Amino acid sequence: MIRDMITCGLLLFGALFAVTAAVGVVRFPDLFTRMHAASKSGTLGVISLAAALGTHFGSADIAIQALLVSLFLLLTAPIGAHIAARAAYLTGTRPWAGSVIDALGDQLDGRKHTSPRTDQTDPDETADTSA
Amino acid sequence: MTTSVANLVMILLGAAVLLTAFRLFRGPTFMDRVIALDLLGSIVVGFIAVYAIATNQAVFIRDAIVLAVVSFLGTVAFSYYAERGGKP
Numbered sequence: 001m002i003r004d005m006i007t008c009g010l011l012l013f014g015a016l017f018a019v020t021a022a023v024g025v026v027r028f029p030d031l032f033t034r035m036h037a038a039s040k041s042g043t044l045g046v047i048s049l050a051a052a053l054g055t056h057f058g059s060a061d062i063a064i065q066a067l068l069v070s071l072f073l074l075l076t077a078p079i080g081a082h083i084a085a086r087a088a089y090l091t092g093t094r095p096w097a098g099s100v101i102d103a104l105g106d107q108l109d110g111r112k113h114t115s116p117r118t119d120q121t122d123p124d125e126t127a128d129t130s131a
Numbered sequence: 132m133t134t135s136v137a138n139l140v141m142i143l144l145g146a147a148v149l150l151t152a153f154r155l156f157r158g159p160t161f162m163d164r165v166i167a168l169d170l171l172g173s174i175v176v177g178f179i180a181v182y183a184i185a186t187n188q189a190v191f192i193r194d195a196i197v198l199a200v201v202s203f204l205g206t207v208a209f210s211y212y213a214e215r216g217g218k219p
Contacts, residue, residue: 031163043173
């Protein structure tokens with residue numbers, strides 16, 4: 001009974017954070033803030049759902065596999081977000097005009113970029129940057 | 132009780148998938164679509180976990196592990212592709 005209540009609490013918590021991440025991805029003004037919502041909030045939500053799976057079945061076998069999923073997500077979400085943000089910046093995406101700091105831009109100033117900065121998006125897609 | 136909560140949570144996650152799919156289709160740049168796809172993969176991993184609870188079948192957790200690996204590799208591959216300027 002207590003275990004069912006813990007499972008339900010973890011399920012609702014995880015769903016809340018997953019929906020928050022999705023709303024953030026739709027509503028935030030630029031790519032980097034969207035990535036912030038997706039990687040942090042989404043990872044916490046999915047880890048909570050995996051923990052609910054571990055508590056629901058209550059066997060060490062399943063709990064270890066759920067822990068494996070959580071650990072993998074915790075390990076790969078920052079790496080994926082970092083690689084995606086770096087690729088976006090080097091291909092010419094700039095932060096929203098309201099952001100206060102651009103640390104990578106300061107680092108890259110006056111240096112040769114390691115990657116070719118090319119505009120590879122369609123012309124009709126680049127027009128909508130303030131949505 | 133757990134089954135009905137799991138059904139409710141699956142509806143909520145379906146709404147999250149729809150919102151993320153909106154960004155996937157709309158997203159102005161290529162990288163917007165990549166991060167939307169990354170979040171979509173994460174949400175589907177969570178959906179599989181909830182589905183395993185709702186149907187009481189623990190074996191689905193292995194699908195979640197495989198999908199998490201493939202989703203991460205997809206993000207890395209798309210980012211690498213974009214950083215190379217569209218050339219493989």
